[in-house]
Amino acid sequence: MTHMVPDLVDLTAPTWSPPHDLAEVGGVGTLPGRAGMSRRDFIKGVIASGAVVSGTAFLGGCVRPTAAAQGTVERLVSLNVNGQVRRVDVLPQETLAMTLRYKLGLTGTKLGCDRAECGACTVLIDDVNYYSCSTLTHRVRGRQITTVEGLESPSGELHPVQQAFIDELGPQCGFCTPGQVMSAVALLKANPNPTREEARQAMSGNLCRCGAYDHYLNSIMRAAARGA
Amino acid sequence: MADLLGKNFVPPDVIGKVTGRAKYAEDFRADGMLFCRLLLSPMPHGRVRSIDSSEALRIPGVVAVLTADEVPSIPAPGNPILTNEPCYVGEPILAVAAISETIAQDAIARIKVDLEPLPFTVDPLESLRPGGPNARIGGNTVIRREGLQEVKWTAEDFAAAEDGALPMGKPTTEWSYGDLESGFADATLVLDETFVTAGHSHHSMEPRSAMAYWQNGKCYLHGSCQSQSSAVPGVARYVGIEPENLVFVAENCGGGFGSKGGGYPIMSIPAHMAKKTGRPVMMRISRAEEYFLGSARPGFQGRIKIGFRADGRITAVDLYIVQENGPYSGFSDFTSAAGAVSIVYTPLAMRFRGIRVLTNTPPRGAQRGPGQNQIAAAVEPLIDKAARQLDLDRVAIRRINAPDNDSRYGGNQGPITSAYLRDALDLGAKRFDWESRKAQSGRRRGSKVMGVGVGQAFHSAGSSGFDGLVRLAPDGKLYIHTGVGNLGTYSYGSTSRVAAEVLKCRWENCVIVRGDSSRHLPWNLGQFGSNTSFTMTRTNYAAAMDAVRKLKEIAARDLGGSPDDYDIANERVFARSNPSRYLTYAAAARRAIQLGGRFSGRELPDDINGMTRASATALAGTGLIGVAKDNLERTGTVPALAAGFVQIELDLETGKFEILDYLGVADCGTVLHPQSLANQVKGGAVMGFGMATLERHIYDPHYGLPEVIGLHQAKPPSYMDTPLNMQWDAVNKADPQNPVGAKGIGEPLLGCAAAALLCAISDALGGHYFNRTPVVTDMIINAASAKTQSHKPLQVNTA
């Protein structure tokens, strides 16, 4: 019994399409019910702003730009990142993760999935944690963006959450760690004294394949106890 | 000052991890960098008839197209770099480089690839049937030393198996020891069970992106790799250059779990593209691509017959495993599984037979406890089944079969170095309060019921014969060069501390040199196979002892007497009879440079590897060089063993369960670094919970299309799948064949937890055995309501 593939596969499909509509994936912010942009909003945003092929374009995990009408969005924007205003040339479909990583050199923000599944790209927007891979840069003009690079004090002292992550040896491979740190900072800003269960819930948008969850929770509880 | 082992410390790389300064492969940039994208096979098996890139190459910004004909071809059954015979959906056929990723992707959309569809299969048994499809042109199995072969079983082989039982035709691998027949004849109870363990992806958080460029004839490659030195020859081969012309940077690796144990073929694509275009090339791998080409654990269709005496002692085991291998070389999971059975249960007699069968699913590679952990998940619940039938305690039946230092391993029944699994069971049972928890088993609370489980697992965890390289510099610091790699266990650090311990150096005065092959690193085994703690403590010990000898010789020359008159302490070498006669390490390093010869690395031992020789030569004249091959005695397999204990509450109506408590206990010899061991015990358990109840490949058997290409489908465990409190412990008994008593441990920590959880689920269901992993929610509901399962007993890649 030999199966043959029917000759119906579309070789021109630019990337693999997941079998499920990505729009159903759910909220983008990792704190449910907060000022989160939904995945559907995000996709609408891409469409509304038009997709442009340019010499500095990148593929997002869910953004599939094809040659289309030239967008009308102002490209040179001011972003407030880690307390500094940065002027940057941003494409209409560009995600915040790509702006941070490839335009501003802030590679502490990681990309684990580029499609709102893992939390490696978590940054703070006005103190709330967001998946930067699924946030359009154009949508965060005028907002305060904080990345992992912006947590240390001006004198170079680690943020108490970072210090607690070291003291408890939170990370293993470390790839999810910046995202975990950012979600932990957001949690403690919103709830300085979480129970372990509350911390677990708040952190649940951040995956860790190394399974360092228990050590991360220990880190967060330690940071909370120190009044981070 | 000394006494470093067994103490916590801050591994240097953890700072970069929490600040974001740690650089992973995709974090590097180079001027003029191009981006490359891959054209992936849309079908599970096909042959490229023609490729027309002309239209794509006319797109402004497209720089080059790279096909399989332009890269080194990897002899079958190896995993190719690019291919004209794609063997799974998502396999890279060609690559395009452009000034931006979107342009590269648009170009791929305009390339016309004419593909001839070929027969395919996603089920090993289907391929083994007479006339069944082969996953590759030229065969359906890989035989050791013979390569790609075709094996078909007869219709009689299939007919001989009872309904639902594994047919057992001609194996390609076989071994046995002891008298199997009399073993079964002596048994009070014989279980004969067929089982399936699902294949599943590694899904490391860091996709295997890579960046490469060429400078002065050398290729600089930033790759995501668990290993450093040991990966260099393989990567160089894929790039098509001599190892000395490769600068390989792998300072941080965002998870590999075996899938990035060495260099892998696609890592070389940006190097080839960079050569072709004369520009640096970044290749970003997407999450979906990671599910295609990022490696996976092979699945098993297996059958095991086990004979038990009335006291639970296992008299005989007959094991048969059909391994779903993916289309390429795969990994030796099935034979490792058999080895694990031989040592975890020490059966008086055992036979193993097995065959790997190629399928048109992702290439398989070692995944944390490759084989040992699948078999732990399959067999441990059967041990419970026997305990129930023989009315024995579940810890007791494991104790009576547990190995000790005189136990033997595998088909050739070779010796082992040490085994304290019984101690781990005892320690765990005590700490977990097994007796009183056991009494809660089956207790109801509404629709919820309590279950408890114990599980065990094994992995061979140590090697020998690699090199150590340390340098005492005129600045008084000890530079410890390590080529092992950085998977995220911090063992590169804890094993480096052995050199500091031997040389009695303050840890603050030590510098670990690693992460980049141009930093003069020794030849070391890779960071895989739970071997680092055993292997690297030995190399660092050997190099440090060499440095101690040289310190004493220099002191004797300068201060009189013989080397034996001297000792070391406080970063000084001093006369035992008069400690005020001494040389500081800094002074000794300066003297070593003046003396030259073997003191400063200008003369080197004959038995070190060429890579170590080159590194030591580059360092020659910069200090006192300690360099040596690990020639310490090793006469057996090094067992890493672990026991896990789980308590769950399972909802019979929803099929959901909550893990209330977990305890993992390690037999890893002497503990080197408690904090990282704790993280390994718990992290391994989290992966184990995923393997036991969440993660699996799903393939459409009619079109060979994967259903699991996103994290939300593949379901690695999240915070919410992890117990709120996890505990750990270690036996902490020294292994006699390691200078500091250490053994590795990473892998069985997954298997023992997977097994314990599966046993706890069975326990909550009153002893229902699924004979399949993962045990997913609908299987639990079906079992709880006595419905038949939706899968057939031997079905694989099921939804």
Ligand code: FES
């Ligand atoms: S990279 Fe943004 S959620 Fe995974």
Ligand code: FES
């Ligand atoms: S530490 Fe490796 S993924 Fe979290």
